[in-house]
Amino acid sequence: MREIKFRGMGINGEWDYGNLSIIKQKIKSMGIEPGSYISNKAGVPFAYRVRPETVGQYTGLKDKNGREIYKGDIIRITYDTNWSEEPYYIGEVKFLDNENYPAFDLRPWIDCEMNALSWLKSETDPSVKSYEVIGNIYEEPELLESK
Template structure:
């Protein structure tokens, strides 16, 4: 079973991973303001306020370097044919890799399930070698622009 954890960028620019809590109302007794928080297993008071737009869930997979792959990550993936593709990890009822050049890849007979231009994340790792996280769309918006360039 996949480990459920989240990643989010703190208001200080640091990344935190762990449990996600979304506080809707101020908790006066603890001095906690509304917002999104990432905490370790100890929970409050060891929680870090994070920017909600940067929160992404762990896919349960790691890249070729052992780095955890999270929703919002940008990546490169080398296909068995030798061609390298780039894209972004998204959540669309399940985790998917959104791939630039998808149509070309599908026409060349990779054989994965086609859903627009995305691959189910578990099918993806079967057909690609050397998946590597190259950044995330929050710290480098150009990676997000690049993944949408071929839409």
């Protein structure tokens, strides 16, 4: 069973990791405003307000460097083939629940000769040499346009 946790960029620009709480009404007794918060296991007293558009869930997968992969990450997948150059694919990790596909996967942002469907699920594909998080859509969106 995969670990359920989230990350979000705080108001100060730093990333926070942990449990997600969405507060819809002001909690006067604690001085907490409505918004999205990431907290550790201690809960609200140790929660950090984050920008809701940056909140992403952990996929349960790690890249070749042991870095956790989250929704919104940009991943480079390198293939081991007989081609003269080492082919790769760059895509954004998305949760596709609005497409009747409630799972994490990559969505293509570049033209690719290979079938880009279900790359994230194919981590056991023998032609995949490595997965590497190279950035995220919030801080480096230009990575999706680079290849």
